[in-house]
Amino acid sequence: MEIVYQPYIDPEFESLIERINAPSLVFCRVCIDNDTCQHCTVVKVDSANRHGILLEMVQVLTDLDLVISKSYICSDGGWLMDVFHVRDQLGKKITDETLNLYIQQELCDTRRRGGVPKELQTCHKRKLRPCHISTEHTALEITGRDRPGLMSDISAALYELGCHITAAVAWTHNGRMACIIQVEDGLKGGPIMVQKRLALVQEKLESVVEGHHENGDKRSVLLTAPAADRTHTERRLHQMMYADKDYEPCQGCDGSCRHWNGCKKTHVTVETCKEKGYSLVNVRSRDRNKLLFDTVCALTDMQYVVFHAAVSLKGSMANQEYFIRRQDGCSLVSETESRKLAQCLVAAIERRVSHGVRLDICTENKMGLLWYLTRVFRENGLSITRTEIGTHGERASGCFYVTDASGNDANPRTVELVRQQIGGSVLVVNKCPNSSLSVSRSSGEMEERPRFSLGNLLWSQLERLTSSFGH
Secondary structure (H helix, E strand, O other), rough: OOOOOOOOHHHHHHHHHHHHHOOOOOOOEEEEEEOOOOEEEEEEEEEOOOOOHHHHHHHHEEEEEEEEEEEEEEEOOEEEEEEEEOOOOOOOOOOOHHHHHHHHHHHHHOOOOOOOOOHHOOHHHHOOOOHHOOOOEEEEEEEEEOOOHHHHHHHHHHOOOOEEEEEEEEEEEOOEEEEEEEEEEEOOOOOOOOHHHHHHHHHHHHHHHOOOOOOOOOOEEEEOOOOOOOOOOHHHHHHHHOOOOOOOOOOOOOOOOOOOOOOOOOOOEEEEOOOOOEEEEEEEEEOOOOHHHHHHHHHHHHOOEEEEEEEEEEEEEEEEEHHHHOOOOOOOOOOHHHHHHHHHHHHHHOOOOOOOEEEEEEEEOOOOOOHHHHHHHHOOOEEEEEEEEEOOOOEEEEEEEEEEEEOOOHHHHHHHHHHHHHHHEEEEEEEOOOOEEEOOOOOOOOEEOOOOOHHHHHHHHHHHHHHHOOO
16 A cells, blocks of 8 residues: 655645735734733734834724733734733733634724624624724814913813813823813704804814913814714824924933933934844833833834834833834934934823822713813812813713922822812822822722723723623
C-alpha cells in the first residue's frame, strides 16, 4: 500500500493568503484573549489599514471606560496588527461574553458598516451608543477666553431663550475654554429647527462670550443641526481647542526636556530616524484614563500617520513611543514643525488633567438645571475647570471640577455649603485621580462609587441585556 504524504500548511499561512486577497477595508479579525495575561484582557486586532482607524479603535475601548495599560501598534503597508492590554475600572479582566462580542463587532465596524451583534438586537442601536454621539439635539460649540462664571452666563442665556440643556461637556486649558452643549426646545422638545430662533440663540451667546474679551481675542459660537455623522464629542473638543491655539504658549514645558527621571510633568521629544524615514516621538506623563486616546487624537487630527508604537506603564507614569510620518509620507523636516507637534501633544494630554475638587451630582432633570448649578458655584466663589453632565429621563447626573476664583483648592467649608444648597445627591470625591472612593457629606460614610461617565451608560445597558439573556 502506497503512503502519500500531504504537505503541512500552517493555518496562519492560509489566513495570510486570505488577508492578502481580501478587499481593502473589508477584512478584520479581532481576538479577545483572557488566558495569555494574568491581570488583563488582551485584545488583538488584525485589519486592513487606513488613516484614522487606530484612533477609532482606541475610541471604542475608551468609550466603554476600559483602561488600556499597554499597547503595541504595527501598521506598515496596507495592514495593521494592534494589541491592547485592557482592564475595567476596577482592574479586572473583561469576562462578560456579551460585552466581548460587542467589542469585536465595534472594532471591526468603526465606520458603522453593519449592525450590532444578534445578542444585542433586542435593544435599539441608538441606545447602545454613548449619549455624547446624540443625533437628536441641536449642538452648540463655543470657544473663547476662560473666566470665572462663564458657564453660568452661557447656561443663563440659554434658559432665558427657552432652551433645555440635555448634555454639556466643557474643558479649560491654558486660559482657554471649549464646550459642547446639546439643547432641545424647552416647550415642544426635540431639536430647534426654526432658523430665526437659531440665529437669536447664536447672537445671544456671542454677546455673552464677547463680553469680557480683549480686541483681537479669538472666540467662536457654532450651531450644528442633528446629524448621524456628528464627530465624537471629545475628539471635537480637542479639535476646537487646537483651532483656538490653546497650545501656544504651552505653559510648564517647551517640549525639549530630556531629564525625565522623577519628573511628574508631561514631556515630549521629537527626533528624526533618518535610516528608516520616520520621526520618533517619545511622550512621558502621569498615567490617567483616556491618555492613549488623547495622544492618538492629536496625532491623527494633525495629519500624522502612526506606523509603529509602544505604550507601557512604570508605576504611575506612562511612556509612549511613536514612529510617525506626515500623511504625505515624509518625516518632520523642520525644528519649527517638531516644536509645534511637541507643544500640541503636551496640550492634548493636559486638557483632560483634572484640577480641583470633583463633585458628582445626581438630581432631578428640570429646565434651567445647569444654570442653577453653575450659579450656586459662582455665588460661592468657585470656578469650574471641567464639567460633564447629561440627562437620562427624569434624572440628570454629571461631575464638576471646581477651584476657588484664583485656581487654588476650594475651601472644604465652601464645598460643603455648596453641597447643601444644591441638594439632591452630591458627592465630594477624593482628589486622588486613582481613587474611586467618595465621601457622602450627608452621611459621612465612605462608599465605593464609579465616576460618572458616558461609557457607563453603555455598561449598564449591556448588564441589563446579559441578565435578560440569562432568563
